[in-house]
Amino acid sequence: MxxxxxxxxxxxxxxxxxxxxxxxxxxxxxxxxxxxxxxxxxxxxxxxxxxxxxxxxxxxxxxxxxxTGLDDLIGAAGRVIVEGWADHARDAAARAVRRTASGRLAGSAGADAVVDAVLPPGGEAEVRGFYEHLVGAGRYPALAHAYAEGRHQLDAAVAHLLTLLGVHGVNPALLVAVVDGAAVSALSEGRDVRGLAVRLVVDLLGDDGEQR
Incomplete structure (x- = not known):
């Protein structure tokens, strides 16, 4: 057989x-x-x-x-988190465009879109938790490195939004820093985060959506 x-x-x-x-x-x-x-x-x-x-x-x-260890895992998780931030910014831009008949954003509508793109979804508790997390991330080198390495994805999403706004010559990292700074100031002083952020972005971009 x-x-x-x-x-x-x-x-x-x-x-x-x-x-x-x-x-x-x-x-x-x-x-x-x-x-x-x-x-x-x-x-x-x-x-x-x-x-x-x-x-x-x-x-x-x-x-x-x-x-290989927890640092390796935390770094991989950090990259996923940054990708989520970039996806959130892209979604905010798409939602803003759908709300306009012309497809072009201007004035406070553009500022709202920028703030939506940078701030996390939710209310004050979610925003406070988000920024507390960002500050604490620096204590973990693997996480901080992942955030720094993936930051270009968020900047690229905001740069795309600036194109929709018709704004040229503004560094997207500057806009992110303005919104971040407004959030931290408002949280520390008991003010409305979104209101302050929108006002500062309008001041930066101009009422008609063009850079001043």
């Missing part, structure tokens, strides 16, 4: 490999998203192998299989 092989045929192995890779990618992504969620909700100190594994619903060993 001829021997029967228990090894899979080459074609079966070829088909199985992409499936294993897809499962591995999905598991790694789930771990990173879980770490990012912990960072945003509870702070970087909350990122432990056990906490991430529980939130991602994966075996504890998976968090060490895909990452």
């Amino acid at each position: 001829p021997e029967t092989s228990t090894e899979p045929a080459p074609s079966e192995g070829v088909r199985a490999e992409p499936r294993r890779q897809a499962r591995g990618t999905a598991r790694r992504d789930a771990i990173v998203r879980a770490a990012a969620d912990l960072i945003l909700r509870e702070g970087p100190a909350a990122v432990t192998h056990r906490a991430v594994a529980a939130r991602a619903q994966v075996p504890l060993a998976a968090t060490t299989y895909y990452f």
Whole structure:
């Protein structure tokens, strides 16, 4: 009787490999998203192998299989967080354009769009938590590096918004800094964050959406 092989045929192995890779990618992504969620909700100190594994619903060993350590994981999560900020800014620009018949933004409508793009969604509690998080991120080099490395994505999204505004020659990083500064000032002085930010952006861009 001829021997029967228990090894899979080459074609079966070829088909199985992409499936294993897809499962591995999905598991790694789930771990990173879980770490990012912990960072945003509870702070970087909350990122432990056990906490991430529980939130991602994966075996504890998976968090060490895909990452060399917590710094590696925090850095990956930080990159995902920055991508989320850029997506938020792009969505804000798209929403603003849909609200205008001409597709071109001007005046306070343009300033509102800029502020929407930079500030997090939600009310004062969410804004306060966001800026407290940003200040604290500097204590974690891996997270700070990820934020600095990915900052160009947010700047690019704001630059696109400036194009829609018809504004040229304004550094998008300057606009982000203006909104950030307005938020910190307003939070520390008990003033309305959005109102102050919009007024300062209008002053910077001009009432008609053109740079003064």
